[in-house]
Amino acid sequence: MTRLALDGVACVRGGRLLFEDLNLALDPGDGILVTGANGVGKSSLLRIAAGLLAPAAGRVVRDGEVALAAEAAALDEDQSLFAALAFWARLDGRDDETVALGLAAMGLAQLAQVPVRLLSTGQRRRATLARVIASAAGIWLLDEPASGLDAASLNELAAAMAGHLAAGGVILAASHQPLGLDMRELSL
Numbered sequence: 001m002t003r004l005a006l007d008g009v010a011c012v013r014g015g016r017l018l019f020e021d022l023n024l025a026l027d028p029g030d031g032i033l034v035t036g037a038n039g040v041g042k043s044s045l046l047r048i049a050a051g052l053l054a055p056a057a058g059r060v061v062r063d064g065e066v067a068l069a070a071e072a073a074a075l076d077e078d079q080s081l082f083a084a085l086a087f088w089a090r091l092d093g094r095d096d097e098t099v100a101l102g103l104a105a106m107g108l109a110q111l112a113q114v115p116v117r118l119l120s121t122g123q124r125r126r127a128t129l130a131r132v133i134a135s136a137a138g139i140w141l142l143d144e145p146a147s148g149l150d151a152a153s154l155n156e157l158a159a160a161m162a163g164h165l166a167a168g169g170v171i172l173a174a175s176h177q178p179l180g181l182d183m184r185e186l187s188l
Contacts, residue, residue, distance in 0.1 A: 001027075001063060001064075002139060002168060002170055003026065003027055003028070003063040003170065004024075004025070004049060004061070004063075004139050004172060005025040005026070006024050006048070006049065006058065006060050008058035009022040009023075009048060009058035011048060012056040013041070017056075019040070019041050019045070019188055021057075022045070024172075024186065026171075027170070028138075028169070029170070030184070031170065031171040031173065031181060031184070032185070033173050033174075033183045033185050034175075034186045034188060035176070042143070042174035042188055045174065046070070046142075046172065046174055047070075049062075049139075049172055050068045051066070052068070064139050065136075065137035065138055066137055066139045067131070067140055067141065068141040069140070069143060070143045071143060073116070073127055073131075074128075074131075075088075075124075075131070077116045077117040080112065080114060081103070081108065081111050081112055081127055082099060082103070084116050085102060086099050088131055092134075092135045094134060094135065094136055099134045101133065102129075102130035102133035102134030103130050105130065105133050105163075106129050106156050106157070106160065107156050108126055108127060121148045122150060125148040125149055126153055126156075129142075129157060129160065133160055138168070138169050138170065139171075139172075140164060140171045140172070140173075141171075141172050142173040143173075143174050145157055146175055146179055154179075158180030161173075162181060165181075
């Protein structure tokens, strides 16, 4: 069963307390949209949830694999988009079929053989989201997933997120803009 829970979590960055005593639980099919002004700790919260940043207090429980879509795409600029995504998919124990599914879900199938360095900002963002989809992880952590996306891409993102939740996945997303889904909100 996929699950993500934070119990009494606090975050200190640069000697500054960003948030404390944060409690949340996401069970299969649950999604939470984290909102708040710049600098309040939304990205730090996602990094704590991913296990990349230790909480100053509290604990995190992750039941299931985690995929994080952060600002940096972490894709090899010299590889084709397909090859760059396939590298990560293989590390996740996935095959080329999951890469093709991720590309299709984000409307990138026609760009599979284009070198990553030639992708536009919006295409790179969609590639990052395709990487999350291709991971087949149960826990999606999405940092500003709608940033740089046009209306059609926002619809693709919403459809992918809805499908993930319907399949029993969980999503913790931080965004300044609506994501096209009805999710609980947490304001930091």
